[in-house]
Amino acid sequence: MIKFDQVSKRYPGGREALARVNFELADAEMAFLTGHSGAGKSTLMKLIILMEKASQGQVFVDGINLNRLSRRHIPQIRRKVGVVFQNHQLLFDRTVFDNVALPLTISGHQPREIGRRVRAALSKVGLSGKEKQYPVALSGGEQQRVGIARAVVNKPPLLLADEPTGNLDPELSKEIMNLFEQFNQVGVTVLIASHDLELVKQLGYRQLTLSKGCLL
Amino acid sequence: MNALKKNSSKPVGGASVQSQTFSIAAYLSNHKKVGTETLIKLFKTWFASLMTWLVIGIAFALPLILYILLNNANQLGGEWQGKPRISIYLKADLGAAETSTLLNSLIQNEAVASAKLITAEAALAEFQTQSGFKDVLSSLPFNPLPAVIEVEPKAVSPASLKLLVTKLADQPSIESVSFDLDWVERLFAILALGERFVTALSVFLGLGVLLSIGNTIRLAIENRRAEIEVVKLVGGTDSFVRRPFLYLGFWYGLGGALFAWLMVQISLIFLSSPIERLLHSYQNEFYLVGLGFVETLILLASGAFLGVLGAGIAVGRHLHQIEPT
Ligand SMILES: Nc1ncnc2c1ncn2[C@@H]1O[C@H](COP(=O)(O)OP(=O)(O)OP(=O)(O)O)[C@@H](O)[C@H]1O
Numbered sequence: 001m002i003k004f005d006q007v008s009k010r011y012p013g014g015r016e017a018l019a020r021v022n023f024e025l026a027d028a029e030m031a032f033l034t035g036h037s038g039a040g041k042s043t044l045m046k047l048i049i050l051m052e053k054a055s056q057g058q059v060f061v062d063g064i065n066l067n068r069l070s071r072r073h074i075p076q077i078r079r080k081v082g083v084v085f086q087n088h089q090l091l092f093d094r095t096v097f098d099n100v101a102l103p104l105t106i107s108g109h110q111p112r113e114i115g116r117r118v119r120a121a122l123s124k125v126g127l128s129g130k131e132k133q134y135p136v137a138l139s140g141g142e143q144q145r146v147g148i149a150r151a152v153v154n155k156p157p158l159l160l161a162d163e164p165t166g167n168l169d170p171e172l173s174k175e176i177m178n179l180f181e182q183f184n185q186v187g188v189t190v191l192i193a194s195h196d197l198e199l200v201k202q203l204g205y206r207q208l209t210l211s212k213g214c215l216l
Numbered sequence: 217m218n219a220l221k222k223n224s225s226k227p228v229g230g231a232s233v234q235s236q237t238f239s240i241a242a243y244l245s246n247h248k249k250v251g252t253e254t255l256i257k258l259f260k261t262w263f264a265s266l267m268t269w270l271v272i273g274i275a276f277a278l279p280l281i282l283y284i285l286l287n288n289a290n291q292l293g294g295e296w297q298g299k300p301r302i303s304i305y306l307k308a309d310l311g312a313a314e315t316s317t318l319l320n321s322l323i324q325n326e327a328v329a330s331a332k333l334i335t336a337e338a339a340l341a342e343f344q345t346q347s348g349f350k351d352v353l354s355s356l357p358f359n360p361l362p363a364v365i366e367v368e369p370k371a372v373s374p375a376s377l378k379l380l381v382t383k384l385a386d387q388p389s390i391e392s393v394s395f396d397l398d399w400v401e402r403l404f405a406i407l408a409l410g411e412r413f414v415t416a417l418s419v420f421l422g423l424g425v426l427l428s429i430g431n432t433i434r435l436a437i438e439n440r441r442a443e444i445e446v447v448k449l450v451g452g453t454d455s456f457v458r459r460p461f462l463y464l465g466f467w468y469g470l471g472g473a474l475f476a477w478l479m480v481q482i483s484l485i486f487l488s489s490p491i492e493r494l495l496h497s498y499q500n501e502f503y504l505v506g507l508g509f510v511e512t513l514i515l516l517a518s519g520a521f522l523g524v525l526g527a528g529i530a531v532g533r534h535l536h537q538i539e540p541t
């Protein structure tokens with residue numbers, strides 16, 4: 001599902017955020033991405049959804065070389081990838097419902113279908129009944145879960161989560177991780193960036209560790 | 217802590233194959249939704265919207281009012297255009313026999329389409345009924361008006377008319393010849409100039425409408441930067457991102473045109489009675505013609521079109537610069 005081939009990323013004016021990274025993630029595989037703060041975890045994920053372009057090397061998603069992708073085709077890749085962002089990326093002038101519905105709205109689903117799926121996703125993350133609220137009225141952890149619901153609502157084949165449990169208490173963290181495992185069990189490829197080494201070890205999936213931009 | 221439903225075995229996510237529920241109906245319903253939402257937002261910020269509508273409205277109304285006045289002047293001029301009339305004033309001492317000989321010779325003249333005699337008595341009677349000099353005229357001891365033959369020439373080109381007039385003026389029984397071609401020519405020259413002026417003004421003000429809508433849309437894009445970024449992040453296509461802004465332009469343009477229509481109607485009400493009074497004093501049955509139904513439709517359509525165009529230009533220029541970070 002994902003393949004990095006000698007990928008380096010240098011931000012303008014900065015040092016290398018990623019250096020010659022090589023790895024592959026098979027279809028329906030689940031893995032954790034760990035490493036110190038500033039190691040390049042978010043950068044790696046941004047390359048997958050084309051928020052950034054690799055300075056060197058090649059990134060493949062679902063067999064497609066992202067270097068060769070024209071601007072016009074970027075949305076097609078992004079629709080295949082559900083992303084839980086480290087900074088949530090919610091719309092604060094829209095309700096929880098509308099936020100979660102966004103991936104369905106843009107791909108032209110029927111309103112009735114949208115309603116059904118959004119409520120299902122919200123119930124998965126334990127936010128049933130909050131659909132009419134605005135994100136400002138939610139706690140940090142609740143906002144994070146809105147982001148998770150939005151990432152999974154259109155059933156993407158690939159799920160990226162950047163610190164999805166950063167704001168959650170240990171018990172809720174575990175439940176969210178269990179949710180990701182459930183997705184993985186039905187064939188979704190899952191990559192989760194996390195600081196919570198304890199929990200990562202406990203779950204026992206494959207672990208990719210970055211250090212100063214290099215994959216160990 | 218039981219926030220999550222653990223017991224549900226089926227997760228929301230499915231395999232990579234997903235049912236495509238995309239349809240024309242859903243696409244149209246999105247258009248409808250975006251269109252109405254955009255309009256509702258405009259009404260919520262009604263003061264700012266009103267300002268934009270008024271600016272656009274004035275830019276449309278100015279050339280429109282000039283256009284309407286010009287149109288009416290053209291219509292007024294048209295009454296003379298096809299039939300330049302030559303008035304031949306006969307010598308006062310001309311006898312009835314000589315008059316009818318002259319009339320017959322005129323009727324047989326190749327260059328003349330028709331000729332009509334107005335006797336001195338008839339001219340006096342007409343003058344008395346048409347102008348306010350009734351009392352003055354009837355107090356005169358003799359009829360001061362000469363007999364006139366009104367000639368309608370076949371040719372309308374100024375050169376052939378002039379030739380005819382010179383020939384007539386040489387005849388001994390004719391006192392003088394007058395014809396109104398000069399001022400008809402002048403009127404039409406002025407109207408043509410006016411038309412050019414209105415066209416140029418429309419182009420400039422149309423450009424102004426385009427720019428002001430473009431600028432308003434640019435601000436709207438800037439205000440919704442975060443939203444655009446998120447929509448792009450979850451896979452929104454350019455056309456999806458563009459849509460609300462095109463609708464915004466559409467409503468600005470259409471609203472502006474509606475205000476222009478309103479301004480034009482009010483101006484016409486304001487102008488019509490003095491103009492009509494003025495023209496009535498020249499013996500003219502005249503009614504100011506405003507915007508017709510078709511013209512109103514054209515106005516609204518071009519407003520909407522310019523709005524979408526201006527928005528399209530602004531969106532094309534600025535949307536590419538906004539990429540998620
Ligand atoms: N937009 C940017 N411009 C310049 N440098 C950047 C940018 N984004 C990240 N960096 C740098 O790239 C390196 C990797 O950053 P990245 O966000 O990928 O780290 P991370 O592993 O996600 O850290 P954290 O765990 O704190 O989220 C850091 O040194 C950071 O300063």
Ligand SMILES: [Mg+2]
Pocket residue numbers: 041042043086162
């Ligand atoms: Mg990060």
